[in-house]
Amino acid sequence: MSSSAVAAMLCDLLQGPIRWQLVACGFELGLFARLESPRDGAALATELGLDPTRVTLVLDALCAMGLLDKAGGRYALTTASAPYLHDASPRCMRAMLLGMARLRHQGLDRLAALLRAGAAPADTAMPDLTDPDYWARGVAGLRAFHRALGAEEMLAVITALPEWPRLRRVLDLGAGSEVLGLALAERAERLRVTLFDLPGNIPHISAALAEAGAAAARVETRGGDYNHDALGEGHDLVWSAMTLYYAAPDVVTLLRRVRRSLAPGGVFVSYHEGLEGARTAPEAHVVGRLLPALRGQDLSFDRGVLVEALFAAGFDQVESRCVPAAFGPMQVDIARCRNGGGRD
Numbered sequence: 541m542s543s544s545a546v547a548a549m550l551c552d553l554l555q556g557p558i559r560w561q562l563v564a565c566g567f568e569l570g571l572f573a574r575l576e577s578p579r580d581g582a583a584l585a586t587e588l589g590l591d592p593t594r595v596t597l598v599l600d601a602l603c604a605m606g607l608l609d610k611a612g613g614r615y616a617l618t619t620a621s622a623p624y625l626h627d628a629s630p631r632c633m634r635a636m637l638l639g640m641a642r643l644r645h646q647g648l649d650r651l652a653a654l655l656r657a658g659a660a661p662a663d664t665a666m667p668d669l670t671d672p673d674y675w676a677r678g679v680a681g682l683r684a685f686h687r688a689l690g691a692e693e694m695l696a697v698i699t700a701l702p703e704w705p706r707l708r709r710v711l712d713l714g715a716g717s718e719v720l721g722l723a724l725a726e727r728a729e730r731l732r733v734t735l736f737d738l739p740g741n742i743p744h745i746s747a748a749l750a751e752a753g754a755a756a757a758r759v760e761t762r763g764g765d766y767n768h769d770a771l772g773e774g775h776d777l778v779w780s781a782m783t784l785y786y787a788a789p790d791v792v793t794l795l796r797r798v799r800r801s802l803a804p805g806g807v808f809v810s811y812h813e814g815l816e817g818a819r820t821a822p823e824a825h826v827v828g829r830l831l832p833a834l835r836g837q838d839l840s841f842d843r844g845v846l847v848e849a850l851f852a853a854g855f856d857q858v859e860s861r862c863v864p865a866a867f868g869p870m871q872v873d874i875a876r877c878r879n880g881g882g883r884d
């Protein structure tokens with residue numbers, strides 16, 4: 541990076557927290573939900589019991605960010621921002637962004653204190669990512685992520701597989717929500733999809749499936765711990781995205797069980813980050829996941845670790861490539877067995 545680019549980047553850093561707090565404030569006060577059509581800023585403030593002058597300043601700043609339009613003193617969501625900011629939109633990112641902010645920002649204002657020797661201050665304790673209740677609460681956030689952009693990015697990887705036209709049985713390991721499974725079932729009538737997740741998450745996922753359309757009849761849930769409970773068998777595709785961190789006692793053991801759950805000719809696809817440069821890149825993952833890492837949950841995989849684990853688990857063909865994604869580049873590892881099956 542040139543020195544002038546470094547200077548510009550350092551100046552831009554000052555904007556980041558302000559931009560995020562403006563969006564968080566818009567969600568918290570219900571501003572976005574009231575700006576579907578143009579509204580007078582002062583009238584909106586009065587309706588919400590807020591200070592009209594200060595609300596106008598905030599609305600102007602949201603306009604400056606490109607999230608609102610202002611015309612004749614009236615404010616409204618833009619065509620591009622409305623799907624992500626309006627609560628009634630199926631792609632609203634509210635639950636996702638607020639959940640991710642809790643995970644990624646909590647304790648940020650005490651970063652220096654966290655680096656001192658000794659235990660992290662109790663008041664900045666992070667959620668325990670191995671706690672089943674954490675994920676049950678997180679289904680809403682994951683669903684919002686999947687609806688807004690995640691499922692689309694993942695679907696593109698799956699439908700590009702050479703096996704796609706003949707896939708019938710799919711297992712989504714650590715699914716997080718019903719969104720990807722439903723999108724797959726809607727895309728191809730031949731597909732039967734099993735969503736495997738921790739038991740605490742299943743009622744939330746099943747409830748959403750019960751409200752979904754006809755394709756939901758071909759999507760089933762299975763609650764369990766993928767380290768101990770049966771994964772089923774005869775899968776043409778096992779998909780696992782951003783979940784293998786929780787493999788125990790190690791990832792090779794889980795991947796061996798995944799291989800055995802495949803039908804002859806079946807394929808396993810992993811969608812996880814791959815850190816490079818001695819864990820200094822990509823910036824999106826290294827910086828984005830810093831706070832959890834500082835709490836001792838430095839879970840990101842180094843690039844190549846999962847490829848090695850796949851070979852160790854008995855797969856004999858592994859293709860690996862990097863794809864762009866909203867939260868930073870992701871490594872797609874596609875594993876097959878030449879002997880055509882998952883048997884040892």
Ligand SMILES: C[S@@+](CC[C@H](N)C(=O)[O-])C[C@H]1O[C@@H](n2cnc3c(N)ncnc32)[C@H](O)[C@@H]1O
Pocket residue numbers: 675676682690713714715716717736737738741764765766767780781782783786
């Ligand atoms: C970061 S989320 C990823 C969700 C989704 N696959 C995605 O890519 O957005 C991790 C998921 O793995 C699930 N999970 C964690 N440990 C698990 C275990 N031992 N057995 C089954 N699922 C597990 C969590 O409940 C959560 O839904």
